[in-house]
Amino acid sequence: MxxxxxxxxxxxxxxxxxxxxxxxxxxxxxxxxxxxxxxxxxxxxxxxxxxxxxxxxxxxxxxxxxxxxxxVRPLFSAGIDMIADCLRRWRPGQPVAELFDQELADEDHLLAGPDRATVGALVRLTRTEPGLRAIWLQTYDEAEPAFARALAERAGLSADDLRPTIQAAIFNAALRAAVEHYAWHTAGIDADRDTAQTELAATLRSALTVVGEGVV
Structure with missing residues:
Protein backbone atom coordinates (compact mmCIF):
# COMPACT_ATOMS: atom_id res chain seq x y z
CA MET A 1 0.00 0.00 0.00
CA VAL A 72 -28.03 -22.57 -21.46
CA ARG A 73 -24.87 -24.64 -21.19
CA PRO A 74 -24.68 -24.68 -17.35
CA LEU A 75 -28.09 -26.38 -17.30
CA PHE A 76 -27.07 -29.04 -19.79
CA SER A 77 -23.77 -29.79 -18.04
CA ALA A 78 -25.03 -29.64 -14.43
CA GLY A 79 -25.00 -33.40 -13.85
CA ILE A 80 -21.68 -34.41 -15.43
CA ASP A 81 -19.60 -34.37 -12.25
CA MET A 82 -22.34 -36.10 -10.26
CA ILE A 83 -22.64 -38.91 -12.81
CA ALA A 84 -18.86 -39.38 -12.90
CA ASP A 85 -18.75 -39.60 -9.09
CA CYS A 86 -21.54 -42.20 -9.16
CA LEU A 87 -19.66 -44.29 -11.70
CA ARG A 88 -16.57 -44.31 -9.48
CA ARG A 89 -18.70 -45.63 -6.60
CA TRP A 90 -20.38 -48.30 -8.72
CA ARG A 91 -19.77 -51.65 -7.00
CA PRO A 92 -19.36 -54.87 -9.01
CA GLY A 93 -22.73 -56.59 -9.28
CA GLN A 94 -24.68 -53.52 -8.19
CA PRO A 95 -27.57 -52.61 -10.55
CA VAL A 96 -26.55 -49.36 -12.16
CA ALA A 97 -30.06 -47.89 -11.89
CA GLU A 98 -29.93 -48.49 -8.13
CA LEU A 99 -26.69 -46.56 -7.98
CA PHE A 100 -28.40 -43.49 -9.40
CA ASP A 101 -31.69 -43.74 -7.52
CA GLN A 102 -30.91 -41.04 -4.96
CA GLU A 103 -29.49 -38.67 -7.55
CA LEU A 104 -32.40 -39.22 -9.94
CA ALA A 105 -34.77 -38.23 -7.16
CA ASP A 106 -32.88 -34.97 -6.57
CA GLU A 107 -33.95 -32.30 -9.05
CA ASP A 108 -30.81 -30.24 -8.37
CA HIS A 109 -28.51 -32.91 -9.76
CA LEU A 110 -29.03 -34.22 -13.28
CA LEU A 111 -30.81 -31.17 -14.62
CA ALA A 112 -30.46 -28.13 -12.44
CA GLY A 113 -32.11 -24.80 -12.88
CA PRO A 114 -35.69 -24.49 -14.11
CA ASP A 115 -38.29 -27.13 -13.38
CA ARG A 116 -38.04 -30.27 -15.47
CA ALA A 117 -41.10 -29.49 -17.54
CA THR A 118 -39.27 -26.38 -18.73
CA VAL A 119 -36.13 -28.42 -19.38
CA GLY A 120 -38.22 -30.68 -21.59
CA ALA A 121 -39.35 -27.64 -23.58
CA LEU A 122 -35.73 -26.50 -23.88
CA VAL A 123 -34.56 -29.87 -25.17
CA ARG A 124 -37.39 -29.87 -27.70
CA LEU A 125 -36.06 -26.56 -29.00
CA THR A 126 -32.78 -28.30 -29.87
CA ARG A 127 -34.67 -30.00 -32.70
CA THR A 128 -35.40 -26.74 -34.46
CA GLU A 129 -32.65 -24.42 -33.20
CA PRO A 130 -29.22 -25.37 -34.64
CA GLY A 131 -27.36 -23.19 -32.13
CA LEU A 132 -28.99 -24.92 -29.16
CA ARG A 133 -28.49 -28.33 -30.77
CA ALA A 134 -24.77 -27.64 -31.12
CA ILE A 135 -24.50 -26.73 -27.42
CA TRP A 136 -26.55 -29.81 -26.43
CA LEU A 137 -24.32 -32.21 -28.40
CA GLN A 138 -21.11 -30.47 -27.38
CA THR A 139 -22.02 -30.92 -23.73
CA TYR A 140 -22.30 -34.67 -24.20
CA ASP A 141 -19.05 -34.78 -26.20
CA GLU A 142 -17.27 -33.18 -23.26
CA ALA A 143 -18.98 -35.46 -20.72
CA GLU A 144 -17.75 -38.67 -22.34
CA PRO A 145 -14.05 -38.36 -21.33
CA ALA A 146 -15.11 -37.60 -17.75
CA PHE A 147 -17.23 -40.77 -17.67
CA ALA A 148 -14.40 -42.78 -19.23
CA ARG A 149 -11.93 -41.62 -16.56
CA ALA A 150 -14.39 -42.54 -13.81
CA LEU A 151 -15.02 -46.01 -15.25
CA ALA A 152 -11.30 -46.58 -15.73
CA GLU A 153 -10.64 -45.61 -12.12
CA ARG A 154 -13.39 -47.99 -10.99
CA ALA A 155 -11.85 -50.86 -12.92
CA GLY A 156 -8.22 -50.01 -12.14
CA LEU A 157 -7.48 -49.45 -15.82
CA SER A 158 -5.58 -46.79 -17.71
CA ALA A 159 -7.63 -43.72 -18.58
CA ASP A 160 -7.01 -44.35 -22.29
CA ASP A 161 -7.99 -48.04 -22.17
CA LEU A 162 -10.55 -48.93 -24.84
CA ARG A 163 -13.02 -50.72 -22.52
CA PRO A 164 -13.95 -47.75 -20.27
CA THR A 165 -13.95 -45.52 -23.33
CA ILE A 166 -16.60 -47.68 -24.99
CA GLN A 167 -18.57 -48.04 -21.75
CA ALA A 168 -18.55 -44.25 -21.33
CA ALA A 169 -19.89 -43.84 -24.86
CA ILE A 170 -22.72 -46.25 -24.03
CA PHE A 171 -23.64 -44.38 -20.83
CA ASN A 172 -23.44 -41.04 -22.57
CA ALA A 173 -25.65 -42.10 -25.47
CA ALA A 174 -28.19 -43.67 -23.11
CA LEU A 175 -28.50 -40.54 -20.98
CA ARG A 176 -28.92 -38.27 -23.99
CA ALA A 177 -31.43 -40.61 -25.59
CA ALA A 178 -33.42 -40.80 -22.35
CA VAL A 179 -33.65 -37.03 -21.88
CA GLU A 180 -34.62 -36.53 -25.53
CA HIS A 181 -37.19 -39.34 -25.29
CA TYR A 182 -38.69 -37.62 -22.25
CA ALA A 183 -38.75 -34.27 -24.05
CA TRP A 184 -40.35 -35.57 -27.25
CA HIS A 185 -42.97 -37.68 -25.45
CA THR A 186 -44.07 -34.96 -23.04
CA ALA A 187 -44.65 -32.34 -25.73
CA GLY A 188 -48.07 -30.76 -25.26
CA ILE A 189 -48.60 -32.39 -21.87
CA ASP A 190 -49.32 -29.89 -19.11
CA ALA A 191 -47.61 -31.70 -16.22
CA ASP A 192 -46.99 -30.15 -12.83
CA ARG A 193 -43.48 -29.90 -11.42
CA ASP A 194 -43.63 -33.08 -9.32
CA THR A 195 -45.06 -35.15 -12.18
CA ALA A 196 -42.42 -33.90 -14.61
CA GLN A 197 -39.69 -34.69 -12.10
CA THR A 198 -41.02 -38.22 -11.54
CA GLU A 199 -41.42 -38.93 -15.25
CA LEU A 200 -37.92 -37.79 -16.16
CA ALA A 201 -36.39 -39.78 -13.32
CA ALA A 202 -38.30 -42.89 -14.44
CA THR A 203 -37.13 -42.45 -18.03
CA LEU A 204 -33.50 -42.08 -16.98
CA ARG A 205 -33.77 -45.07 -14.67
CA SER A 206 -35.15 -47.22 -17.51
CA ALA A 207 -32.30 -46.18 -19.78
CA LEU A 208 -29.69 -46.95 -17.12
CA THR A 209 -31.26 -50.35 -16.50
CA VAL A 210 -30.83 -51.20 -20.18
CA VAL A 211 -27.21 -50.06 -20.06
CA GLY A 212 -26.55 -52.03 -16.89
CA GLU A 213 -27.67 -55.24 -18.57
CA GLY A 214 -24.88 -54.90 -21.07
CA VAL A 215 -22.11 -53.40 -18.91
CA VAL A 216 -20.72 -55.52 -16.08
Whole structure:
Protein backbone atom coordinates (compact mmCIF):
# COMPACT_ATOMS: atom_id res chain seq x y z
CA MET A 1 0.00 0.00 0.00
CA UNK A 2 1.64 3.25 -1.11
CA UNK A 3 1.49 6.72 0.49
CA UNK A 4 1.35 10.13 -1.10
CA UNK A 5 2.24 13.26 0.93
CA UNK A 6 1.62 11.38 4.14
CA UNK A 7 -1.75 9.97 3.11
CA UNK A 8 -2.38 6.26 2.68
CA UNK A 9 -3.89 5.24 -0.67
CA UNK A 10 -6.55 2.55 -0.62
CA UNK A 11 -7.66 0.21 -3.42
CA UNK A 12 -10.64 1.54 -5.33
CA UNK A 13 -13.39 -0.21 -7.27
CA UNK A 14 -15.41 -3.31 -6.54
CA UNK A 15 -13.78 -6.37 -4.98
CA UNK A 16 -13.24 -9.25 -7.43
CA UNK A 17 -16.01 -11.83 -7.65
CA UNK A 18 -15.39 -15.22 -6.11
CA UNK A 19 -15.52 -18.33 -8.28
CA UNK A 20 -18.67 -19.34 -6.41
CA UNK A 21 -20.39 -16.05 -7.21
CA UNK A 22 -19.33 -16.28 -10.85
CA UNK A 23 -20.91 -19.74 -11.05
CA UNK A 24 -24.10 -18.36 -9.48
CA UNK A 25 -24.26 -15.56 -12.04
CA UNK A 26 -23.74 -18.03 -14.89
CA UNK A 27 -26.62 -20.14 -13.60
CA UNK A 28 -28.87 -17.11 -13.15
CA UNK A 29 -28.18 -16.08 -16.74
CA UNK A 30 -28.84 -19.64 -17.92
CA UNK A 31 -32.21 -19.79 -16.17
CA UNK A 32 -33.25 -16.43 -17.58
CA UNK A 33 -32.21 -17.45 -21.09
CA UNK A 34 -34.19 -20.69 -20.88
CA UNK A 35 -37.35 -18.90 -19.77
CA UNK A 36 -37.05 -16.41 -22.63
CA UNK A 37 -36.21 -19.05 -25.25
CA UNK A 38 -39.21 -21.15 -24.24
CA UNK A 39 -41.69 -18.28 -24.06
CA UNK A 40 -40.66 -16.19 -27.07
CA UNK A 41 -38.15 -18.23 -29.07
CA UNK A 42 -34.41 -17.99 -29.56
CA UNK A 43 -34.48 -15.57 -32.50
CA UNK A 44 -36.62 -13.03 -30.66
CA UNK A 45 -34.44 -13.14 -27.55
CA UNK A 46 -31.62 -10.63 -27.15
CA UNK A 47 -28.66 -10.39 -24.81
CA UNK A 48 -30.18 -7.21 -23.40
CA UNK A 49 -33.36 -9.10 -22.46
CA UNK A 50 -31.40 -11.92 -20.83
CA UNK A 51 -29.34 -9.46 -18.84
CA UNK A 52 -32.37 -7.41 -17.79
CA UNK A 53 -34.07 -10.56 -16.46
CA UNK A 54 -31.08 -11.11 -14.17
CA UNK A 55 -30.34 -7.48 -13.36
CA UNK A 56 -27.06 -7.26 -15.27
CA UNK A 57 -25.99 -5.62 -18.51
CA UNK A 58 -25.77 -7.34 -21.88
CA UNK A 59 -22.02 -6.75 -21.65
CA UNK A 60 -21.95 -8.92 -18.53
CA UNK A 61 -23.88 -11.65 -20.33
CA UNK A 62 -21.30 -11.67 -23.15
CA UNK A 63 -18.48 -11.70 -20.61
CA UNK A 64 -19.74 -15.07 -19.40
CA UNK A 65 -21.02 -16.54 -22.67
CA UNK A 66 -19.94 -16.14 -26.31
CA UNK A 67 -23.49 -16.38 -27.68
CA UNK A 68 -27.06 -16.34 -26.45
CA UNK A 69 -27.46 -20.05 -27.25
CA UNK A 70 -24.44 -20.93 -25.10
CA UNK A 71 -26.14 -19.31 -22.09
CA VAL A 72 -28.03 -22.57 -21.46
CA ARG A 73 -24.87 -24.64 -21.19
CA PRO A 74 -24.68 -24.68 -17.35
CA LEU A 75 -28.09 -26.38 -17.30
CA PHE A 76 -27.07 -29.04 -19.79
CA SER A 77 -23.77 -29.79 -18.04
CA ALA A 78 -25.03 -29.64 -14.43
CA GLY A 79 -25.00 -33.40 -13.85
CA ILE A 80 -21.68 -34.41 -15.43
CA ASP A 81 -19.60 -34.37 -12.25
CA MET A 82 -22.34 -36.10 -10.26
CA ILE A 83 -22.64 -38.91 -12.81
CA ALA A 84 -18.86 -39.38 -12.90
CA ASP A 85 -18.75 -39.60 -9.09
CA CYS A 86 -21.54 -42.20 -9.16
CA LEU A 87 -19.66 -44.29 -11.70
CA ARG A 88 -16.57 -44.31 -9.48
CA ARG A 89 -18.70 -45.63 -6.60
CA TRP A 90 -20.38 -48.30 -8.72
CA ARG A 91 -19.77 -51.65 -7.00
CA PRO A 92 -19.36 -54.87 -9.01
CA GLY A 93 -22.73 -56.59 -9.28
CA GLN A 94 -24.68 -53.52 -8.19
CA PRO A 95 -27.57 -52.61 -10.55
CA VAL A 96 -26.55 -49.36 -12.16
CA ALA A 97 -30.06 -47.89 -11.89
CA GLU A 98 -29.93 -48.49 -8.13
CA LEU A 99 -26.69 -46.56 -7.98
CA PHE A 100 -28.40 -43.49 -9.40
CA ASP A 101 -31.69 -43.74 -7.52
CA GLN A 102 -30.91 -41.04 -4.96
CA GLU A 103 -29.49 -38.67 -7.55
CA LEU A 104 -32.40 -39.22 -9.94
CA ALA A 105 -34.77 -38.23 -7.16
CA ASP A 106 -32.88 -34.97 -6.57
CA GLU A 107 -33.95 -32.30 -9.05
CA ASP A 108 -30.81 -30.24 -8.37
CA HIS A 109 -28.51 -32.91 -9.76
CA LEU A 110 -29.03 -34.22 -13.28
CA LEU A 111 -30.81 -31.17 -14.62
CA ALA A 112 -30.46 -28.13 -12.44
CA GLY A 113 -32.11 -24.80 -12.88
CA PRO A 114 -35.69 -24.49 -14.11
CA ASP A 115 -38.29 -27.13 -13.38
CA ARG A 116 -38.04 -30.27 -15.47
CA ALA A 117 -41.10 -29.49 -17.54
CA THR A 118 -39.27 -26.38 -18.73
CA VAL A 119 -36.13 -28.42 -19.38
CA GLY A 120 -38.22 -30.68 -21.59
CA ALA A 121 -39.35 -27.64 -23.58
CA LEU A 122 -35.73 -26.50 -23.88
CA VAL A 123 -34.56 -29.87 -25.17
CA ARG A 124 -37.39 -29.87 -27.70
CA LEU A 125 -36.06 -26.56 -29.00
CA THR A 126 -32.78 -28.30 -29.87
CA ARG A 127 -34.67 -30.00 -32.70
CA THR A 128 -35.40 -26.74 -34.46
CA GLU A 129 -32.65 -24.42 -33.20
CA PRO A 130 -29.22 -25.37 -34.64
CA GLY A 131 -27.36 -23.19 -32.13
CA LEU A 132 -28.99 -24.92 -29.16
CA ARG A 133 -28.49 -28.33 -30.77
CA ALA A 134 -24.77 -27.64 -31.12
CA ILE A 135 -24.50 -26.73 -27.42
CA TRP A 136 -26.55 -29.81 -26.43
CA LEU A 137 -24.32 -32.21 -28.40
CA GLN A 138 -21.11 -30.47 -27.38
CA THR A 139 -22.02 -30.92 -23.73
CA TYR A 140 -22.30 -34.67 -24.20
CA ASP A 141 -19.05 -34.78 -26.20
CA GLU A 142 -17.27 -33.18 -23.26
CA ALA A 143 -18.98 -35.46 -20.72
CA GLU A 144 -17.75 -38.67 -22.34
CA PRO A 145 -14.05 -38.36 -21.33
CA ALA A 146 -15.11 -37.60 -17.75
CA PHE A 147 -17.23 -40.77 -17.67
CA ALA A 148 -14.40 -42.78 -19.23
CA ARG A 149 -11.93 -41.62 -16.56
CA ALA A 150 -14.39 -42.54 -13.81
CA LEU A 151 -15.02 -46.01 -15.25
CA ALA A 152 -11.30 -46.58 -15.73
CA GLU A 153 -10.64 -45.61 -12.12
CA ARG A 154 -13.39 -47.99 -10.99
CA ALA A 155 -11.85 -50.86 -12.92
CA GLY A 156 -8.22 -50.01 -12.14
CA LEU A 157 -7.48 -49.45 -15.82
CA SER A 158 -5.58 -46.79 -17.71
CA ALA A 159 -7.63 -43.72 -18.58
CA ASP A 160 -7.01 -44.35 -22.29
CA ASP A 161 -7.99 -48.04 -22.17
CA LEU A 162 -10.55 -48.93 -24.84
CA ARG A 163 -13.02 -50.72 -22.52
CA PRO A 164 -13.95 -47.75 -20.27
CA THR A 165 -13.95 -45.52 -23.33
CA ILE A 166 -16.60 -47.68 -24.99
CA GLN A 167 -18.57 -48.04 -21.75
CA ALA A 168 -18.55 -44.25 -21.33
CA ALA A 169 -19.89 -43.84 -24.86
CA ILE A 170 -22.72 -46.25 -24.03
CA PHE A 171 -23.64 -44.38 -20.83
CA ASN A 172 -23.44 -41.04 -22.57
CA ALA A 173 -25.65 -42.10 -25.47
CA ALA A 174 -28.19 -43.67 -23.11
CA LEU A 175 -28.50 -40.54 -20.98
CA ARG A 176 -28.92 -38.27 -23.99
CA ALA A 177 -31.43 -40.61 -25.59
CA ALA A 178 -33.42 -40.80 -22.35
CA VAL A 179 -33.65 -37.03 -21.88
CA GLU A 180 -34.62 -36.53 -25.53
CA HIS A 181 -37.19 -39.34 -25.29
CA TYR A 182 -38.69 -37.62 -22.25
CA ALA A 183 -38.75 -34.27 -24.05
CA TRP A 184 -40.35 -35.57 -27.25
CA HIS A 185 -42.97 -37.68 -25.45
CA THR A 186 -44.07 -34.96 -23.04
CA ALA A 187 -44.65 -32.34 -25.73
CA GLY A 188 -48.07 -30.76 -25.26
CA ILE A 189 -48.60 -32.39 -21.87
CA ASP A 190 -49.32 -29.89 -19.11
CA ALA A 191 -47.61 -31.70 -16.22
CA ASP A 192 -46.99 -30.15 -12.83
CA ARG A 193 -43.48 -29.90 -11.42
CA ASP A 194 -43.63 -33.08 -9.32
CA THR A 195 -45.06 -35.15 -12.18
CA ALA A 196 -42.42 -33.90 -14.61
CA GLN A 197 -39.69 -34.69 -12.10
CA THR A 198 -41.02 -38.22 -11.54
CA GLU A 199 -41.42 -38.93 -15.25
CA LEU A 200 -37.92 -37.79 -16.16
CA ALA A 201 -36.39 -39.78 -13.32
CA ALA A 202 -38.30 -42.89 -14.44
CA THR A 203 -37.13 -42.45 -18.03
CA LEU A 204 -33.50 -42.08 -16.98
CA ARG A 205 -33.77 -45.07 -14.67
CA SER A 206 -35.15 -47.22 -17.51
CA ALA A 207 -32.30 -46.18 -19.78
CA LEU A 208 -29.69 -46.95 -17.12
CA THR A 209 -31.26 -50.35 -16.50
CA VAL A 210 -30.83 -51.20 -20.18
CA VAL A 211 -27.21 -50.06 -20.06
CA GLY A 212 -26.55 -52.03 -16.89
CA GLU A 213 -27.67 -55.24 -18.57
CA GLY A 214 -24.88 -54.90 -21.07
CA VAL A 215 -22.11 -53.40 -18.91
CA VAL A 216 -20.72 -55.52 -16.08
Missing amino acids: STTRGRTSRPTGRPPLTDERKAEIRLEIARAAVDLFVTQGVTATTGEQIGAAVGVSARTVWRYFPSKESC
